[in-house]
Amino acid sequence: MASGLRRVFGKEEFVAVDDVSLSVEPSQVHALLGPNGAGKTTTVRMCATLLTPTTGEIQVDGMDAVRHPEAARARLGLVLGGELGFYPRATARDNLLFFADLQGLARRRRRQAVDEALERVGLADVATRKAGAFSRGMLQRLHLARALLGSPPLLLLDEPTTGLDPDVALQVRNLIRELAADGTGVLLTSHSMPEVEELADTISVIGAGRIVTRGAVSDVAAYAGIAMTSVFSLPAQLADAAARVQEQLGDVAVVVQRPASGRWAVTVYWAADDSHADRETHDTALAGALAEIGADAPADLVTRPASLEEAYLALADRLAR
Numbered sequence: 001m002a003s004g005l006r007r008v009f010g011k012e013e014f015v016a017v018d019d020v021s022l023s024v025e026p027s028q029v030h031a032l033l034g035p036n037g038a039g040k041t042t043t044v045r046m047c048a049t050l051l052t053p054t055t056g057e058i059q060v061d062g063m064d065a066v067r068h069p070e071a072a073r074a075r076l077g078l079v080l081g082g083e084l085g086f087y088p089r090a091t092a093r094d095n096l097l098f099f100a101d102l103q104g105l106a107r108r109r110r111r112q113a114v115d116e117a118l119e120r121v122g123l124a125d126v127a128t129r130k131a132g133a134f135s136r137g138m139l140q141r142l143h144l145a146r147a148l149l150g151s152p153p154l155l156l157l158d159e160p161t162t163g164l165d166p167d168v169a170l171q172v173r174n175l176i177r178e179l180a181a182d183g184t185g186v187l188l189t190s191h192s193m194p195e196v197e198e199l200a201d202t203i204s205v206i207g208a209g210r211i212v213t214r215g216a217v218s219d220v221a222a223y224a225g226i227a228m229t230s231v232f233s234l235p236a237q238l239a240d241a242a243a244r245v246q247e248q249l250g251d252v253a254v255v256v257q258r259p260a261s262g263r264w265a266v267t268v269y270w271a272a273d274d275s276h277a278d279r280e281t282h283d284t285a286l287a288g289a290l291a292e293i294g295a296d297a298p299a300d301l302v303t304r305p306a307s308l309e310e311a312y313l314a315l316a317d318r319l320a321r
């Protein structure tokens with residue numbers, strides 16, 4: 001839906017977003033991942049018609065969003081992280097009725113659309129309570145309800161769970177998954193790796209305004225140069241275990257250790273370029289290295305495909321401006 005997006009700011013001609021293309025299909029959750037200032041929000045704001053691209057094209061549900069921003073706006077729902085924007089002394093329902101009105105929803109459809117949206121986000125029971133009395137989690141769900149008015153085929157969610165309690169964040173994630181399952185396309189930004197890993201079908205990693213890699217978690221991991229990871233713990237007295245295991249393994253892996261619960265939590269990142277290596281090969285190599293340094297075989301060893309967080313941390317240096 002977006003191609004060749006570029007956005008330049010100010011007299012200094014700072015390039016915030018450079019040649020970004022992406023698409024969000026129905027039922028797909030597409031996540032934008034990247035460090036602070038990478039250009040994620042600028043991209044979302046352009047897709048939402050809040051910001052005009054310096055160059056590039058955007059289509060929302062077949063509508064040219066640069067030429068016809070209002071028509072495109074009616075085809076998408078937007079939740080920007082940390083926004084306020086409700087009338088504290090009006091009820092949740094009246095707030096949504098006001099926004100339904102702003103969106104130009106037909107009068108006879110308005111009340112029904114509002115009640116459906118409140119129901120969808122689990123706020124139907126508190127529809128007559130004032131928004132000012134809502135907790136942060138309830139407000140965030142109200143934002144989602146607002147975005148859902150008129151059942152747009154596309155949702156743009158910029159950090160929808162930032163600052164929420166874990167249980168409320170979980171509710172919001174469940175809701176996002178349900179909406180996608182019902183056919184809505186979702187473009188999501190988040191700093192939570194487990195969240196992106198859980199929700200996203202496609203991940204675009206953005207660094208310094210450009211998309212550097214795109215795909216599933218395994219694709220991001222391959223780009224980061226790691227494929228699998230082994231994690232285990234060692235007793236506190238083995239303070240130099242990582243360096244000694246590293247010496248044994250050489251450049252097929254990177255070994256790090258951190259203190260955790262009075263022991264060492266050790267992580268071994270196996271290099272991705274050895275495509276023949278499987279779990280067993282890694283475990284055998286590791287057992288040999290540990291025996292060599294005089295450590296007992298760890299009972300809690302797990303070797304598995306790299307997580308998104310591990311992959312992301314491994315490539316963080318390459319994303320800086």
Ligand SMILES: Nc1ncnc2c1ncn2[C@@H]1O[C@H](COP(=O)(O)OP(=O)(O)OP(=O)(O)O)[C@@H](O)[C@H]1O
Pocket residue numbers: 009010014015016034035036037038039040041042043
């Ligand atoms: N209106 C503006 N004027 C000038 N520079 C801007 C403007 N908006 C954004 N920028 C700059 O563009 C870059 C990208 O910002 P953006 O907010 O898109 O990043 P982000 O990836 O969403 O970051 P974060 O993770 O911190 O939210 C930043 O360096 C920011 O300072």
